Amino acid sequence: MKAVIIVKTLLGMAPNCKKVTSFLAEYVEGTLPEKVAKQFEQHIGMCKCCGPYFDQYRATINLIKEGQEVKIPDELVEHTMTFLRNNANFSR
Amino acid sequence: MIEKAKSPIEESIVEPDLDALLAGDEKAFELLVNQESPRLFRIVFRIVGDEEEAKNILQETFLQAFQRIQTFRRESKFTTWLYAIGINLARGSLRKSKRMTSLDDSDVERLQPSFSKGMFVESPESWDPLRLAEQSDRHELLHRAIDNLPEDYKAIVILRDIEEHSTEEVAKMLDISGGAVRVRLHRARVALRAMLNPHFQYQRQTAE
Numbered sequence: 576m577k578a579v580i581i582v583k584t585l586l587g588m589a590p591n592c593k594k595v596t597s598f599l600a601e602y603v604e605g606t607l608p609e610k611v612a613k614q615f616e617q618h619i620g621m622c623k624c625c626g627p628y629f630d631q632y633r634a635t636i637n638l639i640k641e642g643q644e645v646k647i648p649d650e651l652v653e654h655t656m657t658f659l660r661n662n663a664n665f666s667r
Numbered sequence: 668m669i670e671k672a673k674s675p676i677e678e679s680i681v682e683p684d685l686d687a688l689l690a691g692d693e694k695a696f697e698l699l700v701n702q703e704s705p706r707l708f709r710i711v712f713r714i715v716g717d718e719e720e721a722k723n724i725l726q727e728t729f730l731q732a733f734q735r736i737q738t739f740r741r742e743s744k745f746t747t748w749l750y751a752i753g754i755n756l757a758r759g760s761l762r763k764s765k766r767m768t769s770l771d772d773s774d775v776e777r778l779q780p781s782f783s784k785g786m787f788v789e790s791p792e793s794w795d796p797l798r799l800a801e802q803s804d805r806h807e808l809l810h811r812a813i814d815n816l817p818e819d820y821k822a823i824v825i826l827r828d829i830e831e832h833s834t835e836e837v838a839k840m841l842d843i844s845g846g847a848v849r850v851r852l853h854r855a856r857v858a859l860r861a862m863l864n865p866h867f868q869y870q871r872q873t874a875e
C-alpha cells in the first residue's frame with residue numbers, strides 16, 4: 576500500500592481522488608493555496624476519473640449560471656406600495 | 668420586462684436612508700421598494716416558483732421590514748437583513764405548498780460519489796459535448812433538478828450560483844455559518860451533476 580502511494584506521489588497523482596473532489600469548490604472559487612492548486616491541476620490532468628468529473632462539475636455550474644430568466648411583473652412596486660399604504664402606518 | 672441575473676456589484680446601489688426608514692418615512696420605503704423589488708423578486712420567485720405567491724411574499728416582506736426595523740442591528744448590510752426576511756417567508760411558503768416530494772438530505776448523500784481507498788468506486792464517464800450543446804431542454808432539466816433539492820440546498824444554489832451573492836452574505840441571510848454555505852453549495856452542485864449525468868453521457872450504440 577505504501578509503495579502505491581509513493582509511486583502515485585512520484586507520478587504527481589497525490590493527493591487522491593477523494594481529496595481532489597473535496598477541493599473542487601475551492602478550486603473553482605480560486606481560494607485554494609497555490610501549492611495545493613498546482614497539485615490539484617496535476618491530478619486533474621492525469622486522472623481518468625477526476626478529469627471528466629471536474630469538467631462535469633464546471634459544466635453543471637455553467638448551466639446553473641445560464642439559468643432561466645425571471646420576468647419581473649410590471650406592477651410589482653405598485654402592488655407592494657398599495658399594500659404598505661393600507662397596512663404600514665407610515666409616520667410621515 | 669426581462670431582467671437577467673446580475674451580480675449585486677453590477678447594479679448601481681444607492682444605500683438606503685436608514686434614518687428615514689427608522690422614522691417610518693413613506694418616501695424612503697418607496698425608494699427601498701423601487702430599488703430592491705426586482706432582485707428580491709427574482710430570489711423569492713426562484714424559491715417558490717409561482718408569480719402570484721412571490722408577489723404576495725414581497726408585500727409581506729416589506730411590511731415586516733417596516734414593522735421590525737427597530738430590530739435591525741447594523742452588523743450586516745440592510746439589504747441582507749431585508750432579504751433574510753423575504754427568503755424566510757419564501758421557504759415557509761415552499762414548505763407549506765410542497766406539491767411534489769423533493770429529495771431529502773439522505774438522497775443528497777446518495778448522489779455524492781463514493782470512494783474506496785481514496786479512488787472513485789464508479790469511474791465517471793465523459794459527457795458528450797454534442798448532447799450537452801444540443802439538449803434544448805437542458806435548462807428545463809436543470810430547473811427541475813434544482814427544484815428537487817432540499818430547500819436549504821436549493822436556496823443556497825439560487826443565492827450563490829444564480830444570483831451571485833457572496834458566501835458571507837448568504838450565510839447571514841440564511842443564518843448559518845459560511846462553512847455550511849460552502850459545504851452545501853458543493854454538495855448541491857455534485858447532486859445536480861449526478862442528476863444531469865444520465866442525460867449527457869455518450870449514448871451507447873445498441874448492438875443490433
Ligand SMILES: [Zn+2]
Nearest residue numbers: 592622624625
Ligand atoms: Zn482522481
